[in-house]
Amino acid sequence: xxxxxxxxxxxxxxxxxxxxxxxxxxxxxxxxxxxxxxxxxxxxxxxxxxxxxxxxxxxxxxxxxxxxxxxxxxxxxxxxxxxxxxxxxxxxxxxxxxxxxxxxxxxxxxxxxxxxxxxxxxxxxxxxxxxxx
Amino acid sequence: xxxxxxxxxxxxxxxxxxxxxxxxxxxxxxxxxxxxxxxxxxxxxxxxxxxxxxxxxxxxxxxxxxxxxxxxxxxxxxxxxxxxxxxxxxxxxxxxxxxxxxxxxxxxxxxxxxxxxxxxxxxxxxxxxxxxxxxxxxxxxxxxxxxxxxxxxxxxxxxxxxxxxxxxxxxxxxxxxxxxxxxxxxxxxxxxxxxxxxxxxxxxxxxxxxxxxxxxxxxxxxxxxxxxxxxxxxxxxxxxxxxxxxxxxxxxxxxxxxxxxxxxxxxxxxxxxxxxxxxxxxxxxxxxxxxxxxxxxxxxxxxxxxxxxxxxxxxxxxxxxxxxxxxxxxxxxxxxxxxxxxxxxxxxxxxxxxxxxxxxxxxxxxxxxxxxxxxxxxxxxxxxxxxxxxxxxxxxxxxxxxxxxxxxxxxxxxxxxxxxxxxxxxxxxxxxxxxxxxxxxxxxxxxxxxxxxxxxxxxxxxxxxxxxxxxxxxxxxxxxxxxxxxxxxxxxxxxxxxxxxxxxxxxxxxxxxxxxxxxxxxxxxxxxxxxxxxxxxxxxxxxxxxxxxxxxxxxxxxxxxxxxxxxxxxxxxxxxxxxxxxxxxxxxxxxxxxxxxxxxxxxxxxxxxxxxxxxxxxxxxxxxxxxxxxxxxxxxxxxxxxxxxxxxxxxxxxxxxxxxxxxx
Numbered sequence: 001x002x003x004x005x006x007x008x009x010x011x012x013x014x015x016x017x018x019x020x021x022x023x024x025x026x027x028x029x030x031x032x033x034x035x036x037x038x039x040x041x042x043x044x045x046x047x048x049x050x051x052x053x054x055x056x057x058x059x060x061x062x063x064x065x066x067x068x069x070x071x072x073x074x075x076x077x078x079x080x081x082x083x084x085x086x087x088x089x090x091x092x093x094x095x096x097x098x099x100x101x102x103x104x105x106x107x108x109x110x111x112x113x114x115x116x117x118x119x120x121x122x123x124x125x126x127x128x129x130x131x132x133x
Numbered sequence: 134x135x136x137x138x139x140x141x142x143x144x145x146x147x148x149x150x151x152x153x154x155x156x157x158x159x160x161x162x163x164x165x166x167x168x169x170x171x172x173x174x175x176x177x178x179x180x181x182x183x184x185x186x187x188x189x190x191x192x193x194x195x196x197x198x199x200x201x202x203x204x205x206x207x208x209x210x211x212x213x214x215x216x217x218x219x220x221x222x223x224x225x226x227x228x229x230x231x232x233x234x235x236x237x238x239x240x241x242x243x244x245x246x247x248x249x250x251x252x253x254x255x256x257x258x259x260x261x262x263x264x265x266x267x268x269x270x271x272x273x274x275x276x277x278x279x280x281x282x283x284x285x286x287x288x289x290x291x292x293x294x295x296x297x298x299x300x301x302x303x304x305x306x307x308x309x310x311x312x313x314x315x316x317x318x319x320x321x322x323x324x325x326x327x328x329x330x331x332x333x334x335x336x337x338x339x340x341x342x343x344x345x346x347x348x349x350x351x352x353x354x355x356x357x358x359x360x361x362x363x364x365x366x367x368x369x370x371x372x373x374x375x376x377x378x379x380x381x382x383x384x385x386x387x388x389x390x391x392x393x394x395x396x397x398x399x400x401x402x403x404x405x406x407x408x409x410x411x412x413x414x415x416x417x418x419x420x421x422x423x424x425x426x427x428x429x430x431x432x433x434x435x436x437x438x439x440x441x442x443x444x445x446x447x448x449x450x451x452x453x454x455x456x457x458x459x460x461x462x463x464x465x466x467x468x469x470x471x472x473x474x475x476x477x478x479x480x481x482x483x484x485x486x487x488x489x490x491x492x493x494x495x496x497x498x499x500x501x502x503x504x505x506x507x508x509x510x511x512x513x514x515x516x517x518x519x520x521x522x523x524x525x526x527x528x529x530x531x532x533x534x535x536x537x538x539x540x541x542x543x544x545x546x547x548x549x550x551x552x553x554x555x556x557x558x559x560x561x562x563x564x565x566x567x568x569x570x571x572x573x574x575x576x577x578x579x580x581x582x583x584x585x586x587x588x589x590x591x592x593x594x595x596x597x598x599x600x601x602x603x604x605x606x607x608x609x610x611x612x613x614x615x616x617x618x619x620x621x622x623x624x625x626x627x628x629x630x631x632x633x634x635x636x637x638x639x640x641x642x643x644x645x646x647x648x649x650x651x652x653x654x655x656x657x658x659x660x661x662x663x664x665x666x667x668x669x670x671x672x673x674x675x676x677x678x679x680x681x682x683x684x685x686x687x688x689x690x691x692x693x694x695x696x697x698x699x700x701x702x703x704x705x706x707x708x709x710x711x712x713x714x715x716x717x718x719x720x721x722x723x724x725x726x727x728x729x730x731x732x733x734x735x736x737x738x739x740x741x742x743x744x745x746x747x748x749x750x751x752x753x754x755x756x757x758x759x760x761x762x763x764x765x766x767x768x769x770x771x772x773x774x775x776x777x778x779x780x781x782x783x784x785x786x787x788x789x790x791x792x793x794x795x796x797x
Contacts, residue, residue, distance in 0.1 A: 002477050009478045009486070013493060020494075020528065024501055027524050031505075033514035054515060066754045066761060068671045089371040089667075089751065089763055092299055092735050103515075116517065 034103050039080035042106050054103040055082060055112060061096040075102060075112075086114040093119040135204060135283040138192035142283075145185040145240075146273040152178045152266055160259045169254055176247040179262060182269065183244035190237045193282050197224055205286035206230060210296050212730050214699045222306040223296050229282035231309055236272040238317035242346070243269060246321075257339055260328035261321070268320050271453050279446040298728045298735050304364035312357030312384060316422045318350025319387060322394060323461075326415035330464040335408060335472045340401045347398065347415075348788045351391045352781055358384055359777045370738035370751055372667055372765040374773070377521040379506040383425030386499050390418045393495040399640075400488050404544060405475025409465065410492055412472060416461035421499070423454055428507055480546035487539035494532050519588060522662055526590065530597040533655050536648055537604040540611055540641075555614075559606035566602050574598060577664040577768055580683055589663025597659045604652035608645050615641070635786065643787030647780045654776025660746075660769025667765040674758045683766050685748060686712045687721060692760065701727045705752050705760060709741050723752035723762070742771055 034054045042048045042055065057075035064073045070087035084102045094100065094117065104114035156175040159168035193206070197220050202208040210226040225231040243265040250258045276282065299305075322343045329339035361381065366374035375381060394414040400407040427450040465472075478485055501524060505516045541547075541555045574595050581587040612631060615638070620630035635642040672678045672689060680687045687707040695702045704724040710717050724737040741748040749765035 005478045005480075008481070009489065012481065012486075013489070016490065016493060017497065020497055023527065024497075024524060027520060028505070028516075031516050031520045033509065033516050033520075036513050036515075066756060068669060068761070070669070087669075090753065091371065092369055093297075093733070095733065103517075 039075065039077040039082045043080065043082070043110070048106055049108050050105060052104065052115075053106055053112075054101055056099065056101045057082065059094070059096055059098050059100055064096065075100065083111040084114050085111060086117050088115070088117065091117055091119045134192055134196065134201070135285055138189045138283040139277075139281070141185045141189035141192065142273060142277050145182050145189070146270065146277060148178050148182045148185065149266055149270045149273060152182070153263065153270070156259065156263050156266070160256060160263065166254055169252075172254055172259060173251060176251050176262065179247035179266060180244045183240040186237050186240040189283075190233055193230060193233060194221065194224055197221060202289065203285055204282075205284045206282050208286050208289075212296065212699075214730070215296065215301075218306070219296065219301055222300075225309040225313075226296055226300060229276070229280045229284075231313065232272060232276055232280050233282050234310065235313045235317055236269065236276065238313055239265065239269055239272065239320055242317060242321060256332040257325065257328045257334060257342060260331045261324040261339075261342070264324035264327045265320060268324075271449070275446065275449055279443055279449060298726070298731060298733060299368055302364060302368050304360045304367070308357055308360040308364060311353045311360060315350050315352075315354025315357055315391075316387070316426070318346055318353060319391060319418050319422055321346040321350070322415040323419035323457075326412045327461065327464065330412065330468050333468060333471055337402050337405070340398050340411065344398055344402070345788060345790075347391070347395060348784065351388070351395055352784050352788070354384070354388050354391060355777070355781050355784070358388060359774075359781070363774065366770075367738065367740065370736050370749075372665065372749055372751075372763075372767065374661075374770075377502075377506070377516075377518050379510065380425070380429045382502050382506040383421075383428050386425060386502060387418045387421040389495045389499045389502075390414050390421060393492045394418055396488055396491055400485065404485070406485060407488065407492075408472040408474055409469070412465050413462075414492075416457065416465070420454065420457045420461070421503075423450065423457060424507070426450070427454065476545075482542060482547040482549065482552060484539055484542045484544045487535055487542060490535050491532075491539065494528065494535065498528055498532075522588070526593055526597065526659070526663070529655060529658070530593070530600055533597075533600050533604055533652060536651065537600070537607050540645060540648065541607065555607075555610070558610045559603050562606035563599055563603045567599060570598055570602065571595060577660070580766070581664045581666045584666040584668055584682075587664060587666075594659050594663045598656060601652045601656040601659070604655075605649060608649040608652070611645050612642075637791065639789050639791050640787050643783045643785070643789070646783030646786060648783070650776045650778070650780030650783055652776070653779060654773050657769045657771065657773030657776055661767045661773060665765060665767045667763060669753070669761065669763045671759050671761050674755070674760050680707075680762060680764070681712060682764050684712050685718075686710050686715075687750070687762075687764070689760070690720075692755070699729050701729070703727075703752070703755060705762070707750070709748065721748070721750050723750045725752055725755065744771065745769065747771065 032052060034052045036054045036056070037048065039055055039057055042053055055075065055077075057077040057080075060074040060076050060081070064071065066072075070085065071090055072083070072085050075082045075084050084104075086102065086104075098119050101118040102112055102114040103116040103118070104112050106112050152175045155171050159171040159175070162168050193204070195201075196204045196207045197211060198217065200207070200211060200213065200220065202211075206227060206229050207223075210223045210230070211220055215223070223230075225234045243262065246258070246265070247262055250262070325339040325343040329335065358381075361384070362374040365371075365376070391414075394411065397407040397411040397414055401411050427447070476485070478489070480486070502521070505520065509516060541552060543551075574591065578587060578589070578591050581589070612634070613627075615634050616627050616630035619625070619633050619637075620627060623630070623633065625633065668682055670680045670682075672680055674689075674692055676689055676691050678689045680689075687709055690706040690708055693702075693704045693706065695704065702724055703726075704722050707721045708717055709719055709721045719741055721739045721741055723739045725734055726737055727734040736751055736753065738749060738751045740750070745768060747765070747767040747770045749767055751763040751765075752760065753763050754761040
């Protein structure tokens with residue numbers, strides 16, 4: 001009964017794959033992935049208010065404030081500046097002059113309420129370069 | 134000194150090229166015994182190659198130990214204040230060194246294999262070593278052309294720039310090398326798979342040759358991932374252990390296919406089935422290993438691990454990936470007919486079918502994660518933790534159910550009566566524990582909702598925990614059943630029968646233990662990923678001030694400041710008490726440490742581990758006379774760590790060679 005068994009195997013496999021596949025596809029569609037944008041792009045484009053975006057930039061020195069709500073700082077990308085608020089746990093490598101990716105909703109008041117903060121440092125596992133004196 | 138290192142690498146490449154040049158015609162010859170001398174020489178050259186690579190590695194290691202900052206790589210990952218142990222571990226702190234370490238391991242495995250096969254003209258071994266040699270050549274090309282560990286610095290830094298202080302932890306000393314042992318080890322089943330294809334040998338020989346290597350590689354991969362998660366939990370201190378970061382996922386992908394490969398090997402050896410599965414999984418596993426490294430190193434995908442871009446590196450990796458995938462898959466397609474299965478599928482109630490489901494689910498999981506973390510970023514899209522978790526929960530629970538039923542089934546066709554008999558005790562156990570489990574799980578949901586709102590699912594989590602209970606009970610039942618069976622035949626009592634079981638059926642005994650570990654770990658995963666919660670507090674920096682969370686309260690005893698070489702430590706000390714009884718449960722002292730050379734501060738969290746949860750405390754900030762503290766309550770996390778160890782232990786037992794007489 002080789003052929004019949006073979007067919008049964010194929011049918012059951014296809015059913016399993018389809019079930020999981022449907023769950024997966026729905027997840028991908030509902031997933032609301034965030035897209036990467038530059039600061040001046042979101043500041044120029046009205047349609048990006050209230051949307052989940054991912055913005056990169058460098059943390060401006062002396063702009064960092066902490067309180068019970070979390071942390072607040074300014075992100076710089078070229079001349080553009082963006083104020084970011086973040087309530088979660090701050091990554092260990094966060095600090096002034098660090099390159100950061102902030103992901104969250106861009107509010108009507110021009111600030112980004114970040115749900116996620118990723119420090120991005122190309123030389124992350126190298127120490128920061130000592131300034132030449 | 135650096136010239137010695139560079140020369141050693143170039144010499145290695147030359148040896149590798151010459152070896153291939155002579156080995157290929159020798160293996161293809163119709164009379165390989167006439168080429169015995171040539172093959173013998175080629176194998177010895179592979180041993181010699183390990184020698185030259187070792188020289189190169191020792192040069193770099195010596196540079197680290199002696200703190201030779203003329204090496205740019207050493208200068209950027211080390212500093213004068215580092216202890217010897219960390220100085221040595223800094224070898225693999227960056228790209229060039231870790232590639233060298235990886236090469237050293239592949240060269241070592243290759244040399245060991247070549248040495249043991251000296252004198253043999255077996256085609257399988259020959260082709261496998263040839264493939265391994267080509268892989269080595271690839272790494273040598275990378276190191277010589279695009280990632281030179283022996284580059285001399287253009288700016289001399291007297292003290293060294295230091296290593297990122299986050300890496301100064303025992304888990305980080307072992308995480309990269311164990312991971313690389315896994316990656317390097319997975320080259321071997323790949324080599325033997327290609328060898329079987331090239332030699333047109335569909336018997337189980339190639340599997341027997343590389344089975345233990347594959348098991349070992351997978352164990353090390355598991356340990357490496359485990360240590361990475363542990364480090365993330367304890368050192369990175371964001372309250373969790375797995376962020377579904379693309380690079381974390383990159384190491385997880387070959388783990389999934391490696392697991393499928395191991396089980397396919399079992400079917401191949403015992404039943405002559407899953408042949409094409411085994412070939413494909415062996416090829417895909419190495420492809421994923423190289424892809425994962427490519428993803429990490431090329432900076433193509435932003436991630437906490439990304440090391441930065443180098444175009445030549447990306448090109449070389451890309452070429453290698455294309456060769457592995459299309460070459461491997463092409464060969465499989467070409468030799469498809471030779472590798473037809475020896476046993477055909479008969480019944481759904483069979484081990485064969487559940488092994489089939491096992492592979493399907495693992496490969497699907499791999500494809501999903503691949504799509505979301507490697508492919509999606511090419512389109513600028515990124516999926517967050519919740520996306521992955523919401524898929525991982527149902528798929529993981531279904532998977533646990535599959536692997537729980539599988540050992541209860543027979544290879545071809547299990548009688549439903551027999552199966553029901555085996556399901557009885559675990560079902561009873563689960564039914565009994567279902568009620569207390571429900572109250573426990575409900576209480577966790579309540580606690581979470583009261584604080585942050587919850588991401589978890591009451592229903593799904595409960596079902597998941599029920600499956601975990603069922604899984605644990607069914608493994609225990611299997612042990613009892615087998616011990617009784619052996620006891621009846623040999624007249625022993627239960628405990629000594631169990632020992633006999635572990636002695637004579639290591640594959641089964643170890644395998645069941647591994648499944649037990651997985652069940653416990655899954656319970657830990659469910660608890661800690663569905664219902665953790667956290668709260669941030671600001672308290673005045675005065676002894677006696679109290680923070681209240683869940684059933685606990687933390688009473689501040691004080692803030693101490695200490696100085697150490699390169700560091701200033703700000704340590705807060707809390708007395709952790711039960712909120713109801715006010716009894717002290719111990720001290721909790723999270724710190725902020727400022728590193729002077731690196732100009733960086735880190736937070737050292739403190740964790741109070743209990744059986745059912747962790748109390749995880751972070752000192753986030755010190756402002757004027759206030760302390761900002763973030764506290765996480767993570768349910769069942771310790772079960773994850775314990776379950777993982779049990780799983781690894783079980784796999785090691787399954788690997789442990791025993792005398793020929795194996796019970797089928």
